[in-house]
Amino acid sequence: MRAKHTPVTSPPGRRAKPTSPAAARGTPSGLPLSRKTAQFGLTILAAFAILLAPAMAAANDRASTTRTRTLRATLNSKNVPSGVQVVRPVLGTFVATGSFTCQTGQRNCNTEPGPIHWTITFAHASDPEVKVGIWLGKSGEFGALAIQLCTLCKSGQHGTTSITRKVFEAIKAGRAFVNLTTPLNYLGESRGEIHLTSTSH
Numbered sequence: 475m476r477a478k479h480t481p482v483t484s485p486p487g488r489r490a491k492p493t494s495p496a497a498a499r500g501t502p503s504g505l506p507l508s509r510k511t512a513q514f515g516l517t518i519l520a521a522f523a524i525l526l527a528p529a530m531a532a533a534n535d536r537a538s539t540t541r542t543r544t545l546r547a548t549l550n551s552k553n554v555p556s557g558v559q560v561v562r563p564v565l566g567t568f569v570a571t572g573s574f575t576c577q578t579g580q581r582n583c584n585t586e587p588g589p590i591h592w593t594i595t596f597a598h599a600s601d602p603e604v605k606v607g608i609w610l611g612k613s614g615e616f617g618a619l620a621i622q623l624c625t626l627c628k629s630g631q632h633g634t635t636s637i638t639r640k641v642f643e644a645i646k647a648g649r650a651f652v653n654l655t656t657p658l659n660y661l662g663e664s665r666g667e668i669h670l671t672s673t674s675h
Contacts, residue, residue: 545669553667557661561600565596592623595629600659609650611651651667652666
């Protein structure tokens with residue numbers, strides 16, 4: 475004879491609760507990650523941040539480089555090609571500096587335009603009406619005015635002016651000079667070639 479199958483029933487007054495997959499695995503259903511698991515994840519993220527910090531700093535250093543440019547010139551009446559009328563040689567100095575940031579991909583920061591802070595000193599000019607400017611031209615030539623630094627200049631005068639790409643290219647090529655002019659010697663009473671130095675930091 476076949477045994478009769480008797481279904482299992484809950485005790486009177488109680489209903490059987492369905493078993494969820496989460497309950498079968500022993501994990502409470504619908505609860506968030508445990509505190510220990512969350513702390514472990516934060517620890518991993520912090521470790522990655524520490525490891526990546528030097529690489530990110532190096533990338534920033536490569537992305538931009540600050541260069542300080544210094545321009546210098548020594549003025550002397552003997553540097554003027556010819557025709558200077560002075561009782562005593564007019565001597566002077568010109569110094570200018572400027573700091574600029576080269577972005578990633580720039581091959582030559584020295585050709586970029588930017589401001590410079592300059593100071594001019596001189597003595598024995600033939601006339602109080604002195605003008606000083608940056609002129610472009612080769613040695614032995616009068617050249618042409620590119621940037622007027624000051625008019626009615628005084629020794630020790632300083633200021634700020636912008637240098638263009640064209641002027642910087644001429645300075646690098648040795649074709650730019652500081653020229654001091656007066657009404658008597660309007661093409662140049664004293665001049666000196668501009669020399670450029672550049673340091674990165």
